[in-house]
Amino acid sequence: MKPYLITVVLIIIAPSLSAESAAKPPRLKAHSLTDSxxxxxxxxxxxxxxIGNDGVLLIDAQRTPAEGAAQMALIETITSRPITAxxxxxxxxxxxxxxPAYPAGARIIMQENARAQILSAATDNHGGPLFGPMYRKLAANHLPDQTVADLERITIAGIRVTLIHTAPAHTSGDLVVHLPEQKLVFGGDIVLSNQGRFPIIHVGGSSLGWLAAMNEIxxxxxxxxxxxxxPVETRRQLETRVADAKRRRAEIKKMVEAGKSLAQIDVTLPPETANSMFPSFNYTTYDELTQGYPPQRPPWASLVKPPR
Ligand SMILES: [Zn+2]
Structure with missing residues (x-):
């Protein structure tokens, strides 16, 4: 495959497509991982x-149509090939x-629980003015063309891709994207490198499932x-994250089974919450171990700060 742009490309978003993100246009950068x-x-x-033979495989759409448009504009500075999926x-x-920013012909693929979450979020009245309309729009016009249960090996625009769902991890609808020819993995939010030492588990995710998914990755x-x-982390850093989470989960479990409360556990093991939008790993693990497997909830239900 011929070499494409290898340098970092910077783009400042064009006029915003939605008022909510008009104030702060994102500055997106594309970092090359291979020639394609x-x-x-x-x-x-x-x-x-x-970039494939006759199209582009995109992984994730960004948060708003304006961000999606900026992302598409960035890709167009690197290739003229259309987004296939x-x-x-x-x-x-x-x-x-x-x-909603992407061409209607682009095939949308997600895990089957992710589709169900969009539908359930669209009919829930607690999403507020930001999330409510967003999920209703997705449910009306942007549901997946294809869903994955646990494993799919497909070829998109000549690109071999393996889509893996081992168990609920960050959410119940996670997909890990493996590109075997490029030797790349896109881990979604199962892998977080700037949100503290421990994983974020929400929307039906599971600490046990997270460990399984990370081991699979x-x-x-x-x-x-x-x-x-x-930023991208080394394999060694990821192994350390898994070891830290495994150890902490075992410590929490021991205390839960000894009858300790979450407050007592937080004293012994400070929660190290790095993102106050989300519950701590202590909280979610305690919840799992005391309430049973968490039920499906809309994305905002497990946020500490509800959307305004
Ligand atoms: Zn995220």
Whole structure:
């Protein structure tokens, strides 16, 4: 495949498509990973794309149509090939909200629970003015053309891609995107490099499932693993995260089974919450171990700060 732009490309968003993001246009950057694969930083979430024979495989859509349009404009500075498919790593707003910006012909692929979460969020009245209309729009016009249960090996624009759902991890609808020829993995928010030492578990996610998913990711043939947020980390850093979470989960479990409250556990093991929007790993693990497996909830139900 001929070499594409190898340098970092910078783009400042064109006139915003939605008022909500007009104030702060994102500065998106595309970092090359191979001659045809890139990861994008600078938006609300990371994203990525791979240029194939006659089209582009995009991974995640950004949070708003304006961000999605900026992302598409950035890709157009690198290739004129059309977006063939958009794989969604999970249904959180910062990964799906940009979907309306992309051409109708682009095939949308996500895990089956992510589709169900969009439908359930669209009919829930607690999403507020930001999330409510967003999910209703997605449910009306941007549901997936294809859903994945646990594993799919497909070819998109000549690009071989493996989509893996091992267990609920960050959410119940996570998909890990493995590109075996490029030796790349896009981990979605199962892999977070700028949100503290411990994983964020919400929307039906599971700490046990997270450990299983991370172990599966680490077993894949990949030179680079792109997180859903934050810079790319080394395999060694990811192994340390898994070891830390496994140890903490075991410590929490021991205290839960000894009858300790969450407040008591937080004293012994300070929660180290890095993102106050989300419950701590202590909280979610305690919740799992005392309430049973968490039920499906809309994306905002497990936020500490509800949307305004
Ligand atoms: Zn995210």
């Amino acid at each position: 694969a890139f990861w994008i930083e600078g938006g609300t979430a990371n994203a990525g794309f791979v 958009i794989v969604i790593t999970h249904a959180d707003p910062d990964h799906v909200g940009g979907l 680490l077993a894949l043939d990949a030179k680079v693993i792109v997180p859903g947020h934050g």
